[in-house]
Amino acid sequence: MFQINENYLKLPGSYLFSTIGKKVSAYSGAHPDKKIIRLGIGDVTLPLAPAIVSALHKAVEEMGRAETFRGYAPDLGYEFLRNTIAENDYKSRGCEIGPDEIFISDGAKSDSANIQEIFGPENKVAVCDPVYPVYVDSNVMAGRAGSYDRERGIWSDVIYMPCTEENGFLPGLPKEHPDLIYLCFPNNPTGAVITKARLQEWVDYANETGAVILYDAAYEAYISEPGVPHSIYECEGAVTCAIELKSFSKNAGFTGMRLGYTVIPKKLKCGDVALHSLWARRHGTKYNGAPYIVQRAGEAVYSREGKAQLEAQISYYRKNADYIFNGLKRAGYTVSGGVNSPYIWLKTPKGMTSWEFFDYLLENANVAGTPGSGFGPGGEGYFRLTAFGSYENTVEAVDRIRML
Ligand SMILES: *Cc1c(COP(=O)(O)O)cnc(C)c1O
8 A cells, every 4th residue: 555745744734825815705705896906916917028028939930940949958957048147147246156057947936845855854944934935845745844833833843043023034043053044035025135244144154064055036136225145155155055046937027937047056065975966966857947948038038138128127016115115104004125125024003913914904905915924923913015016006005005
């Protein structure tokens, strides 16, 4: 008789977005005249930029001709894309990352979930609280998280690093020594960023204690202030302790296209084994690469027109973030994030729980957001709004909240 991976049974149901969906449709069913504005979505809404669309068309034509048809992509991804990434995302920032240290993939969600499998089962994992749930759940599936405490919403073998108003939503260095440290800046859900000096402390800590930092930089394109690192490799010594995960989803609208990459420097070793060789082996065995046409579209992200068009898209979302942040602040809310991030993290008023505030906003302003408690116990009493809607809806939603 076969057995299942029992670790899957330990996972609590992820009711967050389905509960939101159910509550919103129940409300709109009962009040068909009300226009509900959704500021909870973590998905982009603007269409692909013209430079990307024309790169796609060109690649499709190539696939339809015998002379230019392409089959399986090279294991690590096409060189044209890896060279472009190395040049634009690393060399231009003074980071010593070469094209052969970049692995092209179908996105940062799968990479951030899969990367744990090149590490031993006994490794101790540390995450921020609140956190993007993928980091925790993928380690639960691998049997690395221990048992779940339903009451407190935490796992016995995971180290939680609280991100609170007091510490500016930046975790302190953990007292227990983790082996794998997941960091994400600009952060989802809090919108917080880390300065280069503070990130350097994490890099030094990881090098001193023999830990690996898994650095999720999916929102890097939203950084608007100086002094905020765009890559962890801007920090000295990061090539011996950090893996970086990047996505084309939030900067270029590729959520439905699927493209991302992971950087593993060749100097990142466990004894004399390079993690690069393990991930290369994993890639070669379990993955056959992102589609050629999508990799060509990814290349267009870095073209002159592509860069200009995407800067305009980011500015559009940034204007929304600005409107939400300042509008709610003026209305007396305690808000953070939003400046280097498409996410605004607000404290629920009058001691409401995250879900109480969800219901309150839905019923009184007809605005749907995301309860902070869905991202871990540290998110209780907070609420996430996103800048990914249209400007008109964003303005209307914020104005309704201000009238309450
Ligand atoms: C959206 C997001 C990603 C990107 O995932 P893709 O699979 O590339 O679409 C990665 N990490 C975080 C924290 C995110 O919010």
